[in-house]
Amino acid sequence: MVDMVYRLQDTICDAIGALDASSYREDEWTREEGGGGRSRVFSEGNVFEKAGVNVSVVHGTLSPEAAAKMGGGHDLVGEDLDFFATGLSLVLHPHNPMAPTVHANYRYFERGEGVVEGSWWFGGGADLTPSYLFEEDAVHFHQVHKNVCDRHEVADYDAYKTWCDDYFHIKHRGERRGVGGVFFDDLRSQSKEVCFAFVEDCASHFLEAYMPILERRRTMAFTAQQKEWQQLRRGRYVEFNLVYDRGTKFGLTTNGRIESILMSLPLTSRWEYCHEVKPGSEEEAMMNVLRQPVDWLNR
Amino acid sequence: MVDMVYRLQDTICDAIGALDASSYREDEWTREEGGGGRSRVFSEGNVFEKAGVNVSVVHGTLSPEAAAKMGGGHDLVGEDLDFFATGLSLVLHPHNPMAPTVHANYRYFERGEGVVEGSWWFGGGADLTPSYLFEEDAVHFHQVHKNVCDRHEVADYDAYKTWCDDYFHIKHRGERRGVGGVFFDDLRSQSKEVCFAFVEDCASHFLEAYMPILERRRTMAFTAQQKEWQQLRRGRYVEFNLVYDRGTKFGLTTNGRIESILMSLPLTSRWEYCHEVKPGSEEEAMMNVLRQPVDWLNR
Numbered sequence: 001m002v003d004m005v006y007r008l009q010d011t012i013c014d015a016i017g018a019l020d021a022s023s024y025r026e027d028e029w030t031r032e033e034g035g036g037g038r039s040r041v042f043s044e045g046n047v048f049e050k051a052g053v054n055v056s057v058v059h060g061t062l063s064p065e066a067a068a069k070m071g072g073g074h075d076l077v078g079e080d081l082d083f084f085a086t087g088l089s090l091v092l093h094p095h096n097p098m099a100p101t102v103h104a105n106y107r108y109f110e111r112g113e114g115v116v117e118g119s120w121w122f123g124g125g126a127d128l129t130p131s132y133l134f135e136e137d138a139v140h141f142h143q144v145h146k147n148v149c150d151r152h153e154v155a156d157y158d159a160y161k162t163w164c165d166d167y168f169h170i171k172h173r174g175e176r177r178g179v180g181g182v183f184f185d186d187l188r189s190q191s192k193e194v195c196f197a198f199v200e201d202c203a204s205h206f207l208e209a210y211m212p213i214l215e216r217r218r219t220m221a222f223t224a225q226q227k228e229w230q231q232l233r234r235g236r237y238v239e240f241n242l243v244y245d246r247g248t249k250f251g252l253t254t255n256g257r258i259e260s261i262l263m264s265l266p267l268t269s270r271w272e273y274c275h276e277v278k279p280g281s282e283e284e285a286m287m288n289v290l291r292q293p294v295d296w297l298n299r
Numbered sequence: 300m301v302d303m304v305y306r307l308q309d310t311i312c313d314a315i316g317a318l319d320a321s322s323y324r325e326d327e328w329t330r331e332e333g334g335g336g337r338s339r340v341f342s343e344g345n346v347f348e349k350a351g352v353n354v355s356v357v358h359g360t361l362s363p364e365a366a367a368k369m370g371g372g373h374d375l376v377g378e379d380l381d382f383f384a385t386g387l388s389l390v391l392h393p394h395n396p397m398a399p400t401v402h403a404n405y406r407y408f409e410r411g412e413g414v415v416e417g418s419w420w421f422g423g424g425a426d427l428t429p430s431y432l433f434e435e436d437a438v439h440f441h442q443v444h445k446n447v448c449d450r451h452e453v454a455d456y457d458a459y460k461t462w463c464d465d466y467f468h469i470k471h472r473g474e475r476r477g478v479g480g481v482f483f484d485d486l487r488s489q490s491k492e493v494c495f496a497f498v499e500d501c502a503s504h505f506l507e508a509y510m511p512i513l514e515r516r517r518t519m520a521f522t523a524q525q526k527e528w529q530q531l532r533r534g535r536y537v538e539f540n541l542v543y544d545r546g547t548k549f550g551l552t553t554n555g556r557i558e559s560i561l562m563s564l565p566l567t568s569r570w571e572y573c574h575e576v577k578p579g580s581e582e583e584a585m586m587n588v589l590r591q592p593v594d595w596l597n598r
Contacts, residue, residue, distance in 0.1 A: 267570060
C-alpha cells in the first residue's frame with residue numbers, strides 16, 4: 001500500500017504537471033508522534049487554481065476521542081490504540097468553471113498489529129464536484145468506477161455510490177457536494193490481498209475517470225457571472241470540508257500537518273446572502289441534481 | 300431583552316445605512332419549532348462588503364445533544380429541555396483591508412420557566428478582527444468595553460478579555476481570530492435585572508467602540524497585495540466560524556435559518572498553500588499579535 005500511494009502520487013503529479021505547464025511545491029514532513037508524509041501542491045498553473053496530492057504514512061497512539069471518530073474499528077473501543085495509517089489524498093480545483101473539482105482518497109488503517117479481526121481496513125473513493133452540470137461527465141466518472149468495482153467481488157458499486165451520496169452531504173444546505181462517485185470504508189470482508197487489489201485497481205483508474213472530463217472542459221469559454229457561480233460553489237466546498245469531512249476533522253484534532261490537511265480548500269471562495277438561482281437556468285439544473293442525487297448509470 | 304435587541308438592531312442598522320449609502324435586505328423568518336427572527340443584511344454598500352445584523356427570539360425543546368453544546372445550564376443535564384432564547388448578533392466586514400471586521404453578540408437563554416438557579420443566563424461580547432494592526436484601534440475597542448465593565452459590579456473586564464482571547468482561538472493554526480475584546484457566558488451571579496443592565500450597557504456602546512475605528516480606516520489607501528492579505532485573513536475567519544464557533548455549530552445542528560447563521564461568513568476569502576509573511580512586514584506584525592495576545596490596556 002505504501003509503495004502504491006507513492007507510485008500513484010508520482011503518476012498523478014506527472015499528469016497534472018504535463019497539462020498544467022507548471023511544477024509542484026513538495027514538502028516532506030515528519031510527525032512528532034511518528035511517521036510523516038509528502039505533500040505536493042500546484043499553485044501557479046494555467047489549468048488548476050490549486051491542486052494538491054498528498055501521501056501520508058503515519059503511526060502512533062490514538063486518543064480515545066480520535067479513535068471514536070474513525071471510520072472503522074468500532075469493535076476495538078478500549079482495545080489497542082496503537083495505529084498505523086497510510087493513504088493518498090488529492091483535491092484538484094481547476095480555474096475554468098466548466099471543469100469540475102475532483103477529490104480522491106485511498107487509505108489503509110491498522111490498529112495494534114493488524115492481525116485481529118476488525119483491526120485493519122481499507123477505505124477510499126473519488127467524487128466529482130462540477131459547478132455546471134454536464135451529464136456525460138457524471139456518467140463517465142461513475143462508469144469508470146463501476147467498471148473497476150465490477151472486476152472485484154469484494155466491491156459493490158451500487159452500495160459505494162449511495163455511500164458517496166450520503167457522505168458528501170452538506171446537511172445544513174440539503175445539498176450534496178457534487179455528482180458523487182464512490183465511497184467505501186471499513187473494507188475487510190475478504191483478505192488483505194483481495195481488498196488491496198480492488199483499492200489499487202480503483203486508484204489506478206483515477207486519471208482515466210477524471211482526465212477526459214478535464215480535457216473537454218478546461219478551455220471552454222465562460223462568463224464573469226459563471227466564474228462567480230463557481231466561487232459560490234467553492235464556498236459550499238469549504239462548508240463541507242470544515243463542517244463535515246471526517247478526514248479534515250480527524251487531522252485538525254490530532255496535530256496533523258495543517259497545510260496538508262487544508263490544501264483541499266479552494267484558492268478563493270464566495271458567500272452571498274440568500275443567493276438564489278434563476279428558474280430555468282444552468283445553475284438551477286446543477287442545484288436540482290445536488291438536491292436529489294441521480295443514479296447516473298440507470299436513468 | 301427582546302425590546303432591547305430589536306431597538307439596538309434599528310440603531311445599528313441606521314448607523315450602517317447612513318455611512319454605507321445603502322440599505323439592507325430584511326427577512327423576517329419563523330421557526331417551525333417556535334419563534335423566529337429578523338435578519339438584516341447589507342450587501343451592496345461602498346463601505347461594507349457584507350454586514351449582517353440579526354435578531355432572534357426563539358423557543359422550543361432542546362435535543363440533549365444541542366443542550367450539551369450550550370454555554371450555560373450545565374447543571375441541568377437531563378432536566379427540563381424546553382428553552383427560550385433571544386439575542387442580537389452582528390458581523391460587519393468592511394471592504395477596506397485597513398478597516399477591521401467586527402463581531403458582537405448579546406444573548407439571553409432560559410431553560411424551563413427560567414426560575415430555578417442555573418436555568419437562565421446572559422452571554423455576549425464583541426471582538427475586533429483587523430487584517431492590519433493599528434494599536435490605537437485595539438486600545439480604543441478594549442477601553443470602551445473596559446469602561447462599561449467598570450460601571451457594573453457583576454462584570455469583570457480582565458476575565459472577559461481573557462475569555463475572549465481563549466474563545467476566538469483558531470487552535471489548529473495557533474492563532475487568535477483577532478485582537479479580541481470581551482466575551483462572557485453563563486452570566487447569572489446576580490439578579491436578572493442587574494445582569495441585564497450590564498448587557499444593555501455593553502450592547503449600547505457597540506457603536507462607540509467600533510465606529511471611530513471604521514471612520515479612520517475606511518478611506519485609507521491600500522494596495523492589491525494588502526487586499527490579498529485581507530482575503531487570506533478572511534479565510535481564517537471562515538475556519539474559525541465553521542470549525543469552532545459554538546453559535547454556528549448550534550445553529551447548524553438545530554435547524555436554524557442557515558442564511559442567518561452563515562451571514563457571518565465574508566463575501567470572499569482565500570487559501571494559499573503554505574503562505575508565509577515576510578520578516579519585518581506589516582503582516583508579520585499582525586501575526587505576532589494573533590499568536591500572542593496582548594493586554595492592550597496594560598502594556
